Amino acid sequence: MWLFDRDLWTEVFHTLGKNMFRTFLTMLGVIFAMIILILLLGSSNGMSNGFDKVFAGTASNSLFVWGQSTSEPYKGFERGRRIRYKIEDAEILKREIPEIEVLAPRIELGSHRSVVTVYRNGQTSGSSVYGDYPEIDNITKKRLVEGRFLNKTDIEHSKKVCVIGEETYKLLFDKGEEAIGEDIRINGVFFSVVGIYKPNNNINIDGENAVFIPFTTFQKAFNSGDRMGWMAIAVEPNTKVPVVESKIKDILKNKYDIHPDDQRAIGSFDMSEIFNNISAFTNVLKGFSFFVGIFTLLAGVIAISNILLITVKERTKEIGVRRALGATPKVVRRQIVVEAIVLTAFAGLIGFAISVGILAILDSLWGSGEDFPFVKPMVSIPQFVISFILMVGLSLLIGMIPANKAVKVRPIEALREE
Amino acid sequence: MIEIKDLHKSYRMGSNSLHVLKGINFKAEDGELVAIMGSSGSGKSTLLNILGMLDVADSGEYTLDDVPIKDLSETKAAQYRNKFLGFIFQSFNLINYKSALENVALPLYYQKVGRKERQEKALSYLEKVGLKEWATHLPSELSGGQKQRVAIARAMAAEPKVLLADEPTGALDSTTSYEVMDLIQKINDEGNTILVVTHEEDIAHMCKRIVHLKDGVIVEDKKIEQVRAQQYV
Numbered sequence: 001m002w003l004f005d006r007d008l009w010t011e012v013f014h015t016l017g018k019n020m021f022r023t024f025l026t027m028l029g030v031i032f033a034m035i036i037l038i039l040l041l042g043s044s045n046g047m048s049n050g051f052d053k054v055f056a057g058t059a060s061n062s063l064f065v066w067g068q069s070t071s072e073p074y075k076g077f078e079r080g081r082r083i084r085y086k087i088e089d090a091e092i093l094k095r096e097i098p099e100i101e102v103l104a105p106r107i108e109l110g111s112h113r114s115v116v117t118v119y120r121n122g123q124t125s126g127s128s129v130y131g132d133y134p135e136i137d138n139i140t141k142k143r144l145v146e147g148r149f150l151n152k153t154d155i156e157h158s159k160k161v162c163v164i165g166e167e168t169y170k171l172l173f174d175k176g177e178e179a180i181g182e183d184i185r186i187n188g189v190f191f192s193v194v195g196i197y198k199p200n201n202n203i204n205i206d207g208e209n210a211v212f213i214p215f216t217t218f219q220k221a222f223n224s225g226d227r228m229g230w231m232a233i234a235v236e237p238n239t240k241v242p243v244v245e246s247k248i249k250d251i252l253k254n255k256y257d258i259h260p261d262d263q264r265a266i267g268s269f270d271m272s273e274i275f276n277n278i279s280a281f282t283n284v285l286k287g288f289s290f291f292v293g294i295f296t297l298l299a300g301v302i303a304i305s306n307i308l309l310i311t312v313k314e315r316t317k318e319i320g321v322r323r324a325l326g327a328t329p330k331v332v333r334r335q336i337v338v339e340a341i342v343l344t345a346f347a348g349l350i351g352f353a354i355s356v357g358i359l360a361i362l363d364s365l366w367g368s369g370e371d372f373p374f375v376k377p378m379v380s381i382p383q384f385v386i387s388f389i390l391m392v393g394l395s396l397l398i399g400m401i402p403a404n405k406a407v408k409v410r411p412i413e414a415l416r417e418e
Numbered sequence: 419m420i421e422i423k424d425l426h427k428s429y430r431m432g433s434n435s436l437h438v439l440k441g442i443n444f445k446a447e448d449g450e451l452v453a454i455m456g457s458s459g460s461g462k463s464t465l466l467n468i469l470g471m472l473d474v475a476d477s478g479e480y481t482l483d484d485v486p487i488k489d490l491s492e493t494k495a496a497q498y499r500n501k502f503l504g505f506i507f508q509s510f511n512l513i514n515y516k517s518a519l520e521n522v523a524l525p526l527y528y529q530k531v532g533r534k535e536r537q538e539k540a541l542s543y544l545e546k547v548g549l550k551e552w553a554t555h556l557p558s559e560l561s562g563g564q565k566q567r568v569a570i571a572r573a574m575a576a577e578p579k580v581l582l583a584d585e586p587t588g589a590l591d592s593t594t595s596y597e598v599m600d601l602i603q604k605i606n607d608e609g610n611t612i613l614v615v616t617h618e619e620d621i622a623h624m625c626k627r628i629v630h631l632k633d634g635v636i637v638e639d640k641k642i643e644q645v646r647a648q649q650y651v
């Protein structure tokens with residue numbers, strides 16, 4: 001097996017080592033190609049990681065459902081009827097659709113996206129006020145900077161507690177002031193602050209200026225009865241969100257006498273769609289990187305083969321001597337091919353080292369992902385292994401061109417005295 | 419050892435054909451030292467190349483150590499060259515980026531001799547040609563005569579049955595030429611068969627037999643009294 005033929009390797013390294021400058025020039029193409037490939041791959045990984053970070057804390061297989069107004073008359077009802085859900089709907093949906101993993105009902109004070117004045121010690125903020133269940137945290141996770149989120153006990157005992165956004169904190173409190181345990185007032189009711197959250201990077205469903213209180217507390221404090229504003233729903237991992245979405249709509253349409261073809265009555269938003277779009281985007285980016293990288297690599301390997309072709313010409317005499325001394329065509333061919341492989345592999349590793357260094361620098365400069373989605377730009381081991389195997393495979397194929405040229409050298413022509 | 423019968427060789431150049439060897443009959447026994455003489459262009463190299471399996475004749479028979487040399491594949495030819503023949507060229511043909519030792523070891527590498535044994539053998543042959551101290555030097559650091567001695571060591575390293583030398587002294591001054599011939603004579607004294615192509619009378623007379631080539635045939639083939647080169651060095 002030639003792979004373990006130490007003499008062959010010695011011979012190859014010897015030949016390459018004794019012609020350092022030429023060897024280096026030969027490798028440049030592949031070094032650059034590898035740098036380009038790894039940088040492209042690493043950057044797309046960085047973007048992919050960046051998006052992951054943006055959406056960290058948001059369940060990808062989730063949807064939100066709320067009520068709007070009907071757009072079709074049905075069963076004696078006029079069009080334009082407002083759909084208002086009841087808290088019992090949550091139970092019905094959970095019971096009827098086993099694919100639902102988490103269902104968090106929510107109610108909002110005032111009309112949708114309206115603000116309510118929140119008071120504290122003479123300071124005020126216009127904030128959104130939500131009645132929530134702790135389960136919402138499994139769908140859109142709050143990054144708490146202080147304290148805790150709502151919990152089961154809060155719900156069970158309808159505790160007058162709240163979690164506020166950072167923006168709200170800034171409006172109601174002085175800089176550095178302790179907020180946990182302090183009371184804020186909404187519509188004349190006092191709530192004790194138990195937590196402050198910071199919004200997840202870029203995705204911002206609830207806004208930064210918001211107050212979350214337990215759903216049950218909301219019902220009592222603001223007299224909302226059995227009303228429910230909207231639902232955040234996470235579906236089982238292997239279930240498609242649109243499937244569950246249409247099941248939910250069917251049940252709700254049936255319950256609230258909505259025309260089956262009414263597209264507007266029930267509002268919904270499929271979170272998974274965004275995730276799918278983004279992962280499709282990053283996959284295209286990665287695929288493109290590979291594509292461009294592989295072709296650059298091909299060009300680099302062809303450059304190596306080209307230079308080997310030239311050196312074969314230069315080395316005609318040497319090859320002739322070797323043939324005269326007993327080198328069989330196979331041995332000559334093998335040596336050139338192995339030279340091509342060694343050059344490529346070595347150049348590839350150099351390029352890899354350089355590009356990993358560059359990626360590390362990029363990472364330390366922008367890798368935090370604060371300004372734009374770019375986190376931990378690096379290549380994975382499988383990506384590296386695949387690139388490397390491809391590269392060596394290409395060099396083996398393309399190395400055959402100079403190798404066959406070398407085999408065609410006739411010793412007698414090579415050795416002819418002028 | 420070597421036997422050729424009715425060997426013909428012509429070179430085609432376009433529509434013309436140059437008939438270089440026109441029926442050569444020749445026989446060399448074990449341990450002979452034969453000079454092949456003739457004017458430039460008489461076909462000496464052509465003959466030697468055919469004997470060296472670097473080229474093939476158009477017709478005729480060639481047996482080397484009772485092995486018929488005929489219709490060899492490139493691979494077989496390479497193996498036979500390695501096993502049976504040692505080459506010495508006018509311009510030495512050392513590999514310029516390999517040290518003297520590595521050059522000498524090369525035929526042994528193609529013979530798949532192990533590394534250590536290869537080095538040892540190569541060194542002992544370098545010692546034989548008096549260049550042991552120069553083992554690690556590159557050809558560029560050696561004089562012409564030294565280069566040819568390295569080439570001779572290389573030719574002998576694989577212990578071939580026949581040494582073929584094409585104008586081995588052609589690129590050397592006369593003193594150095596005699597030194598090389600002295601070496602060749604000593605190798606021959608040990609029983610090695612050697613064919614030396616030359617157009618120089620004095621070199622030819624340091625062999626034991628002179629074969630004269632003219633117009634593609636052997637016009638003269640005589641045993642001679644060997645002039646020892648030792649006395650001139």
Ligand SMILES: Nc1ncnc2c1ncn2[C@@H]1O[C@H](COP(=O)(O)OP(=O)(O)O)[C@@H](O)[C@H]1O
Nearest residue numbers: 429431438456457458459460461462463464465
């Ligand atoms: N490959 C070749 N193609 C055409 N002519 C050749 C070739 N090799 C040698 N010749 C011609 O054949 C003749 C004999 O050449 P060669 O054997 O080299 O002579 P010598 O070695 O005796 O000087 C010369 O005329 C030379 O020009």
Ligand SMILES: [Mg+2]
Nearest residue numbers: 462463464584
């Ligand atoms: Mg000649």
